Amino acid sequence: MNAPLAKTRPELVCPAGTPAAFRTAVEAGADAIYCGFRDETNARNFPGLNFDRSELAQSIRFAHDHGTKVLVAINTFPRAGATALWHKAVADAEDAGADAVILADLGLVAHAAVKHPNLRRHLSVQAAASNPDAIRFWVETFGIRRVVLPRILSVAEIAAINAEITCETEVFVFGGLCVMAEGRCSLSSHATGKSPNMQGVCSPPSHVVYKEEGDDLVAKLGAYTIDRTPKGVAAPYPTLCKGRFTAGTYQGHVFEDPVSLDAAMLIPPLVDAGVTAFKIEGRQRSRAYTQAVVAAFRKAVDDHLAGRPIAADMTRRLAEGQTTTAGAYKKTWR
Amino acid sequence: MTDAPLPRFPRLVDRVLGRLPTLPLDLALRRFITSLADRHPSLFSRLGDQAEKRFLIDPVDVSFGFLLRPDPAMPRLEAIKRDADGTIDAQWDARIAGPLAALVGMVHGALDGDALFFSRDIVIEGDTEAVLGLRNAVDDAELDLAGEVAAMTGPAAGFVAEVIRRAAPVAERLTGVALVRSGGFAP
Numbered sequence: 001m002n003a004p005l006a007k008t009r010p011e012l013v014c015p016a017g018t019p020a021a022f023r024t025a026v027e028a029g030a031d032a033i034y035c036g037f038r039d040e041t042n043a044r045n046f047p048g049l050n051f052d053r054s055e056l057a058q059s060i061r062f063a064h065d066h067g068t069k070v071l072v073a074i075n076t077f078p079r080a081g082a083t084a085l086w087h088k089a090v091a092d093a094e095d096a097g098a099d100a101v102i103l104a105d106l107g108l109v110a111h112a113a114v115k116h117p118n119l120r121r122h123l124s125v126q127a128a129a130s131n132p133d134a135i136r137f138w139v140e141t142f143g144i145r146r147v148v149l150p151r152i153l154s155v156a157e158i159a160a161i162n163a164e165i166t167c168e169t170e171v172f173v174f175g176g177l178c179v180m181a182e183g184r185c186s187l188s189s190h191a192t193g194k195s196p197n198m199q200g201v202c203s204p205p206s207h208v209v210y211k212e213e214g215d216d217l218v219a220k221l222g223a224y225t226i227d228r229t230p231k232g233v234a235a236p237y238p239t240l241c242k243g244r245f246t247a248g249t250y251q252g253h254v255f256e257d258p259v260s261l262d263a264a265m266l267i268p269p270l271v272d273a274g275v276t277a278f279k280i281e282g283r284q285r286s287r288a289y290t291q292a293v294v295a296a297f298r299k300a301v302d303d304h305l306a307g308r309p310i311a312a313d314m315t316r317r318l319a320e321g322q323t324t325t326a327g328a329y330k331k332t333w334r
Numbered sequence: 335m336t337d338a339p340l341p342r343f344p345r346l347v348d349r350v351l352g353r354l355p356t357l358p359l360d361l362a363l364r365r366f367i368t369s370l371a372d373r374h375p376s377l378f379s380r381l382g383d384q385a386e387k388r389f390l391i392d393p394v395d396v397s398f399g400f401l402l403r404p405d406p407a408m409p410r411l412e413a414i415k416r417d418a419d420g421t422i423d424a425q426w427d428a429r430i431a432g433p434l435a436a437l438v439g440m441v442h443g444a445l446d447g448d449a450l451f452f453s454r455d456i457v458i459e460g461d462t463e464a465v466l467g468l469r470n471a472v473d474d475a476e477l478d479l480a481g482e483v484a485a486m487t488g489p490a491a492g493f494v495a496e497v498i499r500r501a502a503p504v505a506e507r508l509t510g511v512a513l514v515r516s517g518g519f520a521p
Contacts, residue, residue, distance in 0.1 A: 018380075018474035020443075047463050048380050048470025205463040212457060234452050238462075286473045288446040318449045 010267075011277040012301055013071065013170060014294045017049040017284055022059045024287045029298030032069035034102060035059070035283065036200075041089040042073045043126060044283040045200030057096040069099040073283075075124035076200045077105045077183070087111055094119045102148065103127075104183055113142045122146040122170070126183035126197065132164035139167045146170055148279065150182050151261065154331045155269045162274030171270060173263040174293055175281025176237065176320060177256065177327055187240040191222040208238045219243075234258070234322040242320075260319035261327045264300045264310055270329075271304065289318050340455055341510025343395040343434045352397030352415070359413045362486075363400070367411035369486035370477075371404075377475040378406035384467035390426035393434035401426065404468070428464040432456030435511045440469070441477055442515040478515035 014030035016022035025033050036042025038050035051059065060070045072093035078086040086105070090112050093101050101119060103109045104126035112121055125148040129135050138144040146168040149158060153171075162169055178185070188202045189195040196202040209220045215231035219238045226243030229235045236242040236258030245254045263270065267278070278301065280293055296314040303310050316324055371378055378385055381404055391400040399422040403410040414424050430437070436455050439445035447469045450456040458465045480502060484495035502514045 018470060020474045020476050046470070047382065047384055047467035048474070205466045208462040209460075210458055210462065212459065217454065217457070229454075231454070233454075235454055236452075284470075285448055286440070286446045286469070287443040287476075288440075289448065292446075317453070318446055320448075320452055322452055 008271055009305060010271055010275060010301060011069075011170075012294070012297055013277050013279040014297075015175075015280055015283040015285070015290065016059070017044060017046075017282075018287075019051065019055050019059050021283075021285075021287050021290045022051075023062060024290045025294050026063055026066050026068045028291050028294035030068055030294055032071055032099070032277070033059075033063055034071040034073050034279075036073040036075075037089050037092070039085065039089075040198075040200045041076055041086050043075050043124075043196045043200050043202075044073075045076075046284050047205065049284060053092055053096065056093075056098075060097045064097065070097075071100045071102050071122060072096075072098040073102040073124065074108065075102050075104040075126045077126075077197050078108055079198065083107070083111075087115075090116055090119070100145070109138070109142045109144070117143075120145050122148065124148055124183075125150055125172070128182045128184060130161075132161050135161065135165045135167065139165065146276065148172075151177060152328050155266060155273055155329050158270065158275060158329075159273035168276035169274065170277035170279050171263075171275050172261055172281055173267070173270075173278040174297060174315065175260055177259065177261050177325070178241070185241075191224055191226075191240055203237065203239045210238075234320075236321055257323070257325075258321035259323040259325045260321070262313075262315065262319065262324035263326055263329055264297065264314065265312055266326060266329050267300055267304045267310060285318075292318060340433050340435050340439075343393070343509055343511065347509060348395065348397050356398070356413045356415060363411040363413060365486050366482065367402070367404075367409045370482055371406055371409045373482070373485060374475045374477070375406065377471050377477075378404055378409070380471040380474060381467050384464045387427040387461055387464040388425060389464065389468060390422060390424055390429040390431075391437060392422060392429055392431035393437055394431050395433050398422075399424070426460060428458065428460040428462070428468075430456060430458050430465055430468075434509075438479065438511050438513070441472055441479060442512055443473060443476060444512060444516055447473075476515075480514040 011031040013032045013034055014025040016025050016033045016035040022033055036050050038052055063070045074089045086108050090101055094116050100122050102122045102124045104124035121144050123129055123138050123144045128150050129147050130150045135147050144167055148170045151172050183197055192204055192207040194201050194204045203221055207222045211218045217229045217235055219227040221238050226240055241255040242258040244252055247254050282289055293315050300310045385404050389402040398413045398415045401412050401414055401424050414422050416422055432455050436450050440447050480498045484491045484498055487494045506513055
């Protein structure tokens with residue numbers, strides 16, 4: 001009798017917003033960590049977060065000593081006249097020993113391919129490459145080795161894409177959801193003049209104000225009141241896409257509900273669909289989040305590989321709105 | 335992180351603490367924040383411009399709050415007693431309010447600030463950018479408040495650490511507040 005085929009071991013890619021969170025993620029079982037520099041070159045440019053050059057080099061040494069890879073996100077779109085900042089980020093990531101850079105901008109990817117040919121290049125979700133033709137272009141033109149797929153695809157669509165491309169794919173399995181064409185959403189820019197695409201901040205905290213009015217929690221973004229959360233109802237992030245609005249006779253969440261993605265139960269079909277890496281969102285979250293979510297997904301992946309059932313709802317308390325969804329992976333509205 | 339509800343600071347203990355004069359507490363807090371700045375310079379440098387802001391740390395189940403100005407050149411931390419109507423009379427740029435157990439849990443890295451915000455256990459007001467900066471810098475510092483208290487006593491640190499180590503389990507049972515960071519007590 002033939003032995004059963006060994007299951008492919010997916011890579012668990014985990015977030016780190018600070019050196020302490022980085023160490024936490026490594027110790028909780030991450031296969032790879034993604035992180036960014038403390039400036040506008042990465043899409044989580046929030047106060048008190050991210051790494052200076054020395055912290056990154058030190059963290060990479062720590063990761064490599066533990067057999068963990070490090071992917072540096074340089075995934076915003078360079079401003080005209082200021083491309084040197086983004087070019088330097090790629091060079092510094094390579095010098096620090098990064099295993100790969102995660103890029104979104106066409107020009108920056110071209111620059112990295114020419115100037116840093118030995119540095120592995122991953123395509124960020126911010127590039128919104130969501131079909132085989134687009135992905136083949138990135139792979140054939142710029143030597144992209146892995147594509148982070150947008151959170152708008154079903155498992156069947158991911159399997160169809162993987163059947164037609166030669167590079168690895170990485171998909172989100174937990175964390176904040178962004179249903180827009182990623183890298184192209186202008187809602188934050190509309191309200192504040194700043195966006196995740198250019199400045200690395202969606203709903204920049206400098207433009208967010210919370211106020212308690214009676215039992216209600218009122219959230220303002222720029223000049224707009226975007227939410228009023230009654231007592232006993234979970235509060236959302238202050239993004240326009242999760243705000244509550246009046247449209248005709250409807251009053252509520254017009255774009256999307258404030259929930260987090262949790263695809264733990266979809267690990268088996270996603271592995272079968274040919275996915276190489278599972279990504280956890282949340283570089284802006286604390287060590288407590290990092291430890292709990294990374295450990296939960298480490299266990300989920302290991303349980304799958306060992307043929308054990310995967311436990312559900314391990315991380316609901318950490319989710320936005322204290323609610324989770326399988327998102328587009330189990331699309332039923334089409 | 336657990337799904338258990340957050341404990342509230344016992345009223346009786348709070349009443350006793352609320353009757354004590356704030357002067358000795360203020361002197362201890364002054365020494366505490368200076369020692370903290372010496373021991374964790376990266377916490378203050380990570381704050382950047384936010385270090386000049388005034389933060390009202392408001393444990394809603396305790397009779398007083400704390401006004402923090404984490405300026406690395408002259409850090410300040412003082413206790414302010416709550417008025418009869420429950421408010422704290424102080425000028426602040428940002429306010430972080432919640433049960434003491436939640437606030438200490440965040441400092442110790444046991445609880446996630448965003449999750450506490452989603453569940454409405456904590457409330458933030460004022461300068462959101464400053465709050466995020468402080469939250470992230472404190473999270474990165476991996477503080478153990480009990481260890482910091484011991485460290486600020488200088489030559490007596492070892493003795494104070496031993497006293498805290500013995501007293502902490504009882505105090506934690508009494509108050510519901512995790513006074514020592516899980517997995518780490520390093521004066």
